[in-house]
Amino acid sequence: MESPVRHAFLLLTLPALAVAVIAACSDEPSSDSEDVTGDDAGSTVIPPGSEPSSGPSGPAGSGLATGLPCDVQGILENRCIACHSTDDPPPLLDYDDLKAPSKKDPKKTIAEVALDEMRAKTMPPTPAVPPEDDEIASFEEWIEAGAPKNPIACTDPPPDGGAKDGGGDAGVDAGPKCTSGTFWTRGNDGSQLMNPGEACNACHQQQGGPNLRIGGTVYPTLREPDDCNGSAPPLRVVVTDSRNRVYNMQVNAAGNFLTRNGDRPRPPLRAVVTNGQQTRAMVGTVTSGDCNSCHTVNGTNGAPGRIMAPGP
Ligand code: HEC
Numbered sequence: 001m002e003s004p005v006r007h008a009f010l011l012l013t014l015p016a017l018a019v020a021v022i023a024a025c026s027d028e029p030s031s032d033s034e035d036v037t038g039d040d041a042g043s044t045v046i047p048p049g050s051e052p053s054s055g056p057s058g059p060a061g062s063g064l065a066t067g068l069p070c071d072v073q074g075i076l077e078n079r080c081i082a083c084h085s086t087d088d089p090p091p092l093l094d095y096d097d098l099k100a101p102s103k104k105d106p107k108k109t110i111a112e113v114a115l116d117e118m119r120a121k122t123m124p125p126t127p128a129v130p131p132e133d134d135e136i137a138s139f140e141e142w143i144e145a146g147a148p149k150n151p152i153a154c155t156d157p158p159p160d161g162g163a164k165d166g167g168g169d170a171g172v173d174a175g176p177k178c179t180s181g182t183f184w185t186r187g188n189d190g191s192q193l194m195n196p197g198e199a200c201n202a203c204h205q206q207q208g209g210p211n212l213r214i215g216g217t218v219y220p221t222l223r224e225p226d227d228c229n230g231s232a233p234p235l236r237v238v239v240t241d242s243r244n245r246v247y248n249m250q251v252n253a254a255g256n257f258l259t260r261n262g263d264r265p266r267p268p269l270r271a272v273v274t275n276g277q278q279t280r281a282m283v284g285t286v287t288s289g290d291c292n293s294c295h296t297v298n299g300t301n302g303a304p305g306r307i308m309a310p311g312p
Pocket residue numbers: 075076079080081082083084089090101102103104105110111113114115117118123124125128131205206
């Protein structure tokens with residue numbers, strides 16, 4: 001069976017290939033991101049006549065199809081949904097939510113007001129940092145195209161429908177245990193080592209801190225509690241985006257990894273963890289860069305638990 005994600009990748013990438021051949025240079029200074037296609041525009045708008053996806057749908061953050069373009073879905077997940085997932089403030093979880101009339105300005109849709117708010121730098125509210133230009137541009141491109149529904153799932157549905165608890169790996173049934181025996185104790189003191197295991201962007205959306213395009217924690221086992229320091233270096237998390245650009249992130253002393261300023265991976269994303277010899281891969285793709293939002297101590301949205309280091 002042909003995977004919906006492969007479809008999405010081809011359909012969204014092909015129109016940009018001609019541009020990429022001419023303008024094969026990158027505007028992204030990131031030191032070790034490998035630039036393969038080199039385009040930075042044209043992948044938000046959904047091509048007409050795309051085949052509908054057979055994949056299951058669900059709210060932003062769940063890893064399922066939302067009806068939104070992949071870039072837009074990723075922005076909402078990384079920057080908005082920690083607040084906008086219930087009735088008040090209004091949900092920003094799927095296509096219908098974005099097309100609903102705004103309460104602030106009933107002549108506009110929520111999507112249009114969302115663009116206004118991001119341009120005015122009023123959403124997300126301080127102390128969160130304002131969205132970056134490319135994030136606003138992706139949103140704008142979609143609105144200007146008439147905010148069409150994306151019929152294609154950005155992500156692979158998780159194996160087994162996602163509801164499984166545990167993947168049958170070692171340590172699953174032993175209960176949470178902090179293998180390193182050491183914890184982060186400095187609260188929300190901003191640091192690359194902070195709050196290992198917690199969802200980085202869900203907190204940064206509300207309490208400040210950088211908008212990490214990707215952030216998370218690698219652990220030696222699937223079941224480790226929040227704030228427990230994770231796997232020690234040398235390990236790398238390697239993420240490949242929709243343009244085949246590769247982002248190499250070193251795992252730090254807390255087990256955390258994160259993108260640097262200027263890194264702008266565009267979802268859907270693929271991910272592996274490697275120690276140089278062995279790798280452990282995520283089979284599916286995701287639009288959210290908030291890795292720990294699914295890779296919790298028990299795993300949510302079908303994730304088997306923590307992101308686990310490869311090897312013995
Ligand atoms: C820290 C919580 C928080 C975050 C994060 C946040 N919002 Fe909001 N948002 C609110 C609250 C509270 C309101 C209602 C009060 C207001 O309008 O200021 C609101 C209102 C809005 C509205 C107006 C809704 C309407 O009916 O017109 C839009 C649109 C919106 N937010 C978009 C966004 C977008 C887009 C993001 C992410 C880029 C975002 N928000 C992130 C808290 C948040």
